[in-house]
Amino acid sequence: MPDHIIVIHRWTDQYADYAGYLDHTAHRVSYITTERAMEHLPVERAAAVRLVDSTEEEKAVREAVDSLAADVAAPTRIVALQETDLDLAAVLRDEFALPGPGAEELRPVRDKLLMARRLIEAGVPTPPTAEAPDHASVQDFAALHGWPVLVKPRRGTASSHVTRIDTADQLAAYTLPADTDMIVQPWLADQILHVDGVFTGQRLGVWRASRYLNTCLDFTEGQALGSVEVDDAALLERVGALTLDAAGALLAYAGVFHLELFLSDTGALTVLELGARPGGAEVPFVWREVHGVDLMAAAFAHQTGAPDPTPAELPAHGPVAGWLLVPPSVPQPCRVTSVTVPDTGAYAHRVPEAGQLMDRGGYEHAGVRFRFSGADSAEVEAAVQRTARQTVLQCEPVDAAAPRRLVLVGCGNPPYRRYALQSLAAATETALVQPHEPDWQRAHIDNRFLAADTADPDAVTAAVAALLTGRPGPGGVLTWDETLLATTAEVARRLDLPHLTPQAVRGCRDKLTTRRTLSAANVPSARFRHAHDRAAAQAAAEELRLPVVVKPRGLAGSVGVTLATTLEEVERAWEQATTSSFPGIDPLAGAIVEEYLTGPEISVDCVVDQGGIHVVNVARKRLGFAPWFEETGHLVAPWRHEPWALDVEAVVTAAHRALGLRTGVTHTELRLTPDGPRIVEVNGRLGGDFIPLLGQLATGIDQVAAAAALALGRTPDLTSIRDRCAEVRFLYPEHDAVVRSLDVRAAAACPGIADAVALAAPGTVLRLPPRGVVPRLAALIAVGDNPQRCAAALDRAQREVRCSLEPYDS
Structure with missing residues (x-):
């Protein structure tokens, strides 16, 4: 039997190309992911997909794994490429006795206190580190090592819950997070470098060192975060030697790593921490686009037992890469009001939509994202600094307790939907987007209206954003019009608002996709065939046995749907299905012939x-x-x-x-x-x-x-x-x-x-x-x-x- 690889996936951007890493026809690959993170997954080729609210919810992920094991097969590999998912993946490997790093192997790179102890034992320079269960322990540490200090989670990512404390008075006002083991370290004013690459188990494979232009902690406090690769050969030689020592002390297996270290004014290097995964932010993208190396592919290969696809080293005088993250002007949650993006040398950037809700953590959702490439570090750093100075992500705070506004896209036929608009307006403040001026709707929406071509997602997105901005409360978007469902789902995706995903909407709108999806999941439905011409429709009817139902792939209201009891009727029904129309809906190619289901x-x-x-x-x-x-x-x-x-x-x-x-x-x-x-x-x-x-x-x-x-x-x-x-x-x-x-x-x-x-x-x-x-x-x-x-x-x-x-x- 082919193997069954379960992938735990959380990114909404295309950090990893799983279909490119593994042939999904030769292997059974299943995914545990979230509704928002499904967009770039090869779900049509997956053995199965299970959705959870968050991959951090252990109970839900375990239930998904059990479901996949029952419905597909017991897993032979479990893959997780994002740092927050590494721990649970390791525990699950242990429980299923699977290859790959288990909890004990992973612990030295997830437990920062143990990490520091291992580095000290190996003679690798690292800052003093101690447990911080209470204020007294932090006070004692500061008395020994001096102020300021950093208090951080023993297991954490992306500088979450990392706090700088400068004085005893600040410590007295600080509340340690509940149910989170914390540690304390001295705050160092040194430059911070990060090294990304591959450790073979004995030596360094391909790797690059970069310098942060400020700090990750500064970024959590609202400053831009930039990084530029280092091209100083003498410094790189010392960084490489220390990186090898650190990886050897902490990694018991081959894998991709992300190392952070301090560079003092005197040139001394000190290891801060090492992660057993590809770097975050734009690191995977610049490696793939500038250096032609996919670190995610390497990490996937290591966890699935495939050969490492990376070269032994990068060209000595290749291009230098850099990246920049510009956060919103106010803390999240907030809504984007405008974005100013200069033309200062970035080869790629991702910009939030005006009107977009920003309420999710992590570098992926941090703000405006830029990627750079140049001949040397100085050129790239200059471009990054110019871009950081000139980029403005202007946002307004969103107060969850303030009154909410819902934007309705289209209103439908008044006789059928008048009651719905009345109910909607009674439930919440309602605004409307439709192509023409409202008439009977005015009693329910007042002047909260903008005209837009509802077939144009760009126009509708702009209109919905305009109706939501300038208000302190949360917003949402809704339609009950079948013809506008795909547009509304796309608007919600762009503005990060709750809604069915565009992919889920397509699965409902295209009846062929519905049938295929239900069939693959063994959900009781009708046997069917997709017919592109009359002859194919008649052949399908003979195979399925008459009578059959012939229907369009994408219309509504039972339009074009016909029961055929003879082959002659099938021919006429196919013609009816492929020539019928419903205002505002693409009928899609061909028609569906399916068995006639009897019963109420x-x-x-x-x-x-x-x-x-x-x-x-x-x-x-x-x-x-x-x-x-x-x-x-x-x-x-x-x-x-x-x-x-x-x-x-x-x-x-x-x-x-x-x-x-x-x-x-x-x-x-x-x-x-x-x-x-x-x-x-x-x-x-x-x-x-x-x-x-x-x-x-x-x-x-x-x-x-x-x-x-x-x-x-x-x-x-x-x-x-x-x-x-x-x-x-x-x-x-x-x-x-x-x-x-x-x-x-x-x-x-x-x-x-x-x-x-x-x-x-x-x-x-x-x-x-x-x-x-x-x-x-x-x-x-x-x-x-x-x-x-x-x-x-x-x-x-x-x-x-x-x-x-x-x-x-x-």
Whole structure:
């Protein structure tokens, strides 16, 4: 059997190219990662993917490893390339008896107190280091070594929780972090160098030394952090010798390392600490882009047992690299208001979007990032210093306790979404982005509006950012429009706001991707084939056995979906699927032919909060106009007593996990087949056809308010306060017609009717399926203690609808 390599991955940028490091067709490679970090992973080639809120949550990562071991195979290697993930990966290797550094081998490079002791034992110069469990120990250390001192975590990264203390009075005001072992060292005013490279176990492989232009601690306090490679041959000779001694003292295995050391005014070198991983910030990028060496590839090879891909050494007179990080003007959390980026010699840079929320730690999310290359250190340093002086990342603080604002992208058809905007505006301050001036929406948004082409992510991002900036509180973005879901997901990604990821949205929008993903995860769905022409569609139908369903890959509202019982009907259905259209949606290439699932059809609405999947609503779907799948109504009724309830929850949960749906309100459609529930499709948005309103009438759970809470980073209220029935019935003309008049006032007054909504204005042309798109006259919404009372109320109300129709001959 091929091996099974589990990768624990947390970066959102493309620090590592796993697909380039290992053939994912010859090996089974699975990933444990976060929703935001999935973007650059080869998930379509992965054996499996498990999402966690954070790779620092040990319980969640362990559960993911157990799940992968059960569903794929026991792991044969566990890989983690980011320093914060090294400890758990080492413990897991020990527990599974896997090759690679275990906890004891890793301890000297993770435990800074042990590290100092090992270096001293090896005769490597290092600063005095002591435990700091309380103020007295820090006071005693300062009395011996002098002020200032640095107090830092015994195990830590990126200068997190590192504090300089200058006096006894400052120490008295300082609070040691709870539940974190701390150490104390003297503060040294020396220059700090860092050395990055490969240790073979006996000698240094490829390596480079660089000089920080200030300190990592300064960076945590709001100053820019820059680094330039050293080209002083005499200094490099001494640095190389000390680096070899330090690596030999601390590393029991071959691997990539990142060493930091002090350079005093007298030229003395002192080792600060060594990490058994590639350097952070821009180090992996400049190595790959300037020197042609991928340190991440080397680290991956060492942890998987593959040959080290790096050369023995770099050219003696090659280019010199450097990098720069410019932090925001105010502490995080903050929102970007403007960015000034000069043209001062950087060959690459990453700039936060105006309006972007900045609330995550680590160098990857630190601010504006630059990379440099030049002929020598002096040239690169000059470029770095110029850029640092002229770059401004202007931000405004974000106060989590201040009022929040939610920006709605698009508003949908007023008759169908008026209730949703009312609910949204009642839950939070609401702003709107759409292409045209608002009319009926003004009552709910006031002047909080900007016009933008909602098909253009750049334009929508700018509009959403403008509506969020200049306010102290958090913000969010939301859409319930299927045609705008991909745009909104991209806007949320750029502005770092809670939302389904663009990748998750694509997995729902493209029904072919949905089918493939569910099939790979063994989630009960329909057998299917992708057909690019009529002959392929007919061949697929014969293989799957008639009858079959033929559908477009990317439309909505059941448009173009046809049941075919003969090969001739398959040919016509393929034509229907590939020529149908839905405003604002790309139909995508070809059509899907899939087995016809028998049994009642239901829809399931879920609220997904940080991966927790909560079923809040089940609707029984009414279908008409066979062989097309026109939705003529929906009934929400108590369902947890049904014999299929637990199976439905299990299948829906599995589908969400397979598709990576972790933040938002979703709408899933299923068939209750004789073999159990099977997925028809999953939508990454609120349900349409008034279904969320039915759910609120039946249970008291407001799905619109829940969607708003999730978009604003809050936990939604999912308390059910009643258990009734609610049903919507859509009225259609008996034939293609032009609406001359429509009056639903008498219907609205009928007992048991919660609302009667006119859907077709005078002059509207309604063409029945398959010629028209949802050609409805009106919607009648009833509430009752049981389905029978809803049906009786709807029957009475339907008789009270008054309309005048003129036959339409197309």
